[in-house]
Amino acid sequence: MRNLTPITDHPLLAVWGDSVRARRIVGERITFAVVEMAPGADVPEHHHPAEQLGMVIEGQVDFRIGDETRTMGPGGTWRIESEVPHQVKAGPDGAVVVDVFSPPRADWDGLPMVEDSTPRWPRVE
């Protein structure tokens, strides 16, 4: 099994409609995802059993966890306990974020794969 792989080798999944897509690596305890959000992409309030931590890599997001809200650029992080409601909206230029979950998001196995597009990040130079 290959354990050292470019994230762009992994299939692109439609996580939330057509505007939120992700590639992931999956371990025994963790799902590690690079999520591409289109400009203005809107993930309405939701919750899930898995704990979720993450960080903005590029672009900007408006994040809400419970009663806490913040607009964040690169380096902005979140920590979401199991089942806590949260929502996020990408800024006008979209965003690329890392999201990690434990336990792994087995429910993502059922997500549709979408035709690969030029990754928003990393940029090919």
Added chain:
Amino acid sequence: MRNLTPITDHPLLAVWGDSVRARRIVGERITFAVVEMAPGADVPEHHHPAEQLGMVIEGQVDFRIGDETRTMGPGGTWRIESEVPHQVKAGPDGAVVVDVFSPPRADWDGLPMVEDSTPRWPRVE
């Protein structure tokens, strides 16, 4: 408790001597770390009970997991099962990587805090 925070608000820890430093957010199941590796920084072979997944954000690393080796830039990922030996060396310009662990690295609580320096990433514009 604040759950939406810039990673740079968190203390800088000396993870591996003076050349590998990290800031982290800690959940119930996951430690999420942004690790700054100095140019040529060398983390010799080691292993730990926690599973570790991660990705290069900036710069380059030579990574080895067991018998698998790869030189990777931004977007290069790793998946390291519990107790599997691994080592990593930063490229000539250093590297910034995300490393996530489950269970959390409680042993990091004992790491020395180092005087904060200008973060390697994200760059202040």
